[in-house]
Amino acid sequence: MSTSAKPFPIWGFFLLVTNSILMLAIILLIWRQQKLTTVFATSTPSEAAKLNPQNQAFVPELGPRHKLSYQQWLDILKQEARVAAEKQPRNLTILAGDSLSLWFPPDLLPEDRNWLNQGISGETSDGLLKRLDVFDSTKPEIILVMIGINDLIRGVGDEEILANQKQIIRYLRRTHPDTKIMLQSILPHGAEQSTWEGRDKLLAIPNSRIRKLNQELQTIANQQSIQYLDLYPLFANKEGDMRREFSTDGLHLNPQGYTVWRTVLQIYSNKELASQFQQKQKRPSTDRI
Template identity: 65%
Template sequence: MSTPVKNLPTWGFISLLTNCVLLLAAFLLIWRQQELASVLATITYPEPANLNLDKQTFTPELGPRHKLNYKQWLEILQKEAKAVAENSPQQLTILAGDSLSLWFPSQLLPENRTWLNQAISGETSKGLLKRLDLFDRTKPEMVLVMVGINDLIRGVSDQEIINNHQQIIRYLREKHPQSQIFVQSILPHGGEDTTWEGRKKLLAIPNSRILNLNQELQKIATAQNVVYLNLYPLFTNSQGNLHQTLTTDGLHLSPQGYVVWRTALQIYTSKKLVPPSENQENNYRQDRI
């Protein structure tokens, strides 16, 4: 006499399907991190001359913008975001952050995308949080956030930086629910080789602290179902400092540094990740209550 087969209840099927999607997403992220490491391991970084840029004199092509104050920067970024929103370009990708993003050479940004640079030199996580509404009307496919080093230089606590990142992620997810949000790790500094004018303040921040802070940022990115892009190990030397060939002064990046960053972005932005599951969306809503 055969035993009757019990039908799998609906909630059980949904739970099984959700777990499968989560497992697939985990495998995909692990594979991409491994792919990124293997690709970068084969890169021969170009000499500054090959990019027609001298490491020692490398400055971004911002023209008179270098003389703008913060209020003027906000006005410029608002106008640019408005123009982009009115044209609704395909594959819009937004850079949001401080001078590291601001100075990203346009010729080194991954191709086949429309880039909107919403970064300001000297920006902090609190400052970025307050001005995210500047590009509310845009419809980005991706938003890339990197901010935090200026907070550390100004003495902001790790917890405040983490709290600001949490609010940044929540805001972006609410205003741009169809966008892929990337939280990028804070980069190390050059240690004793730093020549930046604020060297003393920078050296007061151990790179081990930045590494620990990045681990916390990874946790909140995972909890809020956004992509964490771990650039930190790609820029460090054997002492754990920012590699000399990748920086101009121990804080800002050289052309070679932007080549490394570009390669990482090419790998991560060339394919879409698995979209959030219904269960993850519910967790996100509960987290905001």
């Protein structure tokens, strides 16, 4: 007696192709940037600037927001969240965090959803925890959380950072029970190659400490049954430091860095789409023949 093989599901083929293309895009992007890094290493600063003017010249376009106080900034985020709560846009995704989220170029965000950016420059985990209620009335499909680097810069201990992260997740799960919460890893910094004005503070934070914190964050995410997005390996070189080709100053990201981040978010989005399609295919039909 012979049995016929089950046909490969359409959703599986879609997921395989999509993930392959997107992962290839990340690999090619990193490979290209590695080639540029090799060129930079054998070039003078002026020659490097000519070879990659975008990396040298990129400055986030914050406009007048960059000069606002924390409270003024918070007031603007409250207004934007209020508009989102009133309009209830479809596929709403919230970016909650610090300047890394804040400076995410709108034209690089995945286009298949509406975005509400709730990032504040210099934000800490304690600060974010205290202002989560700002977007209580919104109905997001996804909330992306990235926070922690400013805690480390300010000398906050690991236990306090992790405790705040736990409270952030618990609050979001309780307030937005139907929302997918995604906790993102803390990114590495550029170490000795950093040019950020607070370089000495970065040098006091070993990237090995960040990796250990990320391991704890992944454990927390698993315990809370939420998605964990480990971005650290994609941004780290073989020494574990931020790839200079993805950063403006060893702390903040340039367009190439945001492109990597965007690609990972797109992979996740396509996985969710394929998963939803799979669930629909598995549902028993209610049609009568």
